[in-house]
Amino acid sequence: MKLQVALDTLTLQDCIALLEETKGSVDIAEVGTPFVIEEGMVPVKEFKKRFPDIEVLADVKIMDAGKYEADKCFDAGADIVTVLGVSHDETIKGVVESAANHHKKVMVDMIAVENLEKRTKEIDQMGVDYICVHTAFDVQSLGQDPLDDLKTVNRVIQNAKSAVAGGVKLQTVDAIVQEGCEIVVVGGAICNAKDRSAYAKEIKEHLK
């Protein structure tokens, strides 16, 4: 299983420091949505230049103009681009087309999808690489958790691989590992840890 670290709330310099500290533990560096809002593709370019061995995911959550927006991210150096599961089929297919042209990958973020089983079956036929269950930050405090959603997705996918995001931490990672998936996304638990290097290393050990 791969460990993806979501970089949402740090400065560019602090993200670079974190990726240095956690080398060997982190497989995918996620340029989080708030980071894109502030800095556009600057962090994507910077991470690719400094960390050629780490995949870079641009969490742009595409909702329209799929091919056009994905092209911009892949041209900037992203290895994986996110598109929303709630978007139109044509948008997801546009992102898939862009990824194929660039020999890169697509992750579909299933945040706020109402009928998860039905939508997963549809998207699984579209040629995407990853389907990511995602408990929104804004509802995590209501006690929601992505594990049940992961079970639903794992039950129906035949082509894509699954990923999981939304409040994952050491206390919850073993249940995810037991259920199985390709990518585990961890954000705040690593970024806000006292010893980020040790925390990332411990999480990664649980994923093996």
Added chain:
Amino acid sequence: MKLQVALDTLTLQDCIALLEETKGSVDIAEVGTPFVIEEGMVPVKEFKKRFPDIEVLADVKIMDAGKYEADKCFDAGADIVTVLGVSHDETIKGVVESAANHHKKVMVDMIAVENLEKRTKEIDQMGVDYICVHTAFDVQSLGQDPLDDLKTVNRVIQNAKSAVAGGVKLQTVDAIVQEGCEIVVVGGAICNAKDRSAYAKEIKEHLK
């Protein structure tokens, strides 16, 4: 009615030139999603500095972390921020809270909302300023058009004002004006016009 020009596909320099050319016709300059993906908040800051009389909308299509992401946009100088109608209620409410703190405004983008009437009624109770019907770029070629959606929204809103986006041009603007709304968003029709100044002026005259 206000004219909002969606700046999606031009360079920053060309956007500035367009806003100079169309002065007096354009009320709101939209920093489009692809533009944010490339440049972050740079265009928002630049437009606010150069065009203090034009409102600036950051089309960030927020899907999560509503308050946090909206804060970033308003802090950069945006007057209006967009959030997706398909996002969780908590996310929309977070954007509304941020807007209230900054004395700024919220537009909800209803792109890909499945039950438009039901969702509009819900969102109309959340304190948002604008509810924008929006035919996605990726489905405009299928012949979809935002006019019917605008009629639906206008029928049910009691608090918010309506806006309309998605392929609007001179040939379709009169039907929208007849139906009525607060903001008409025009993108490609102005940006790709031979004479952008004359085109924007003519559209604006239809809105009066």
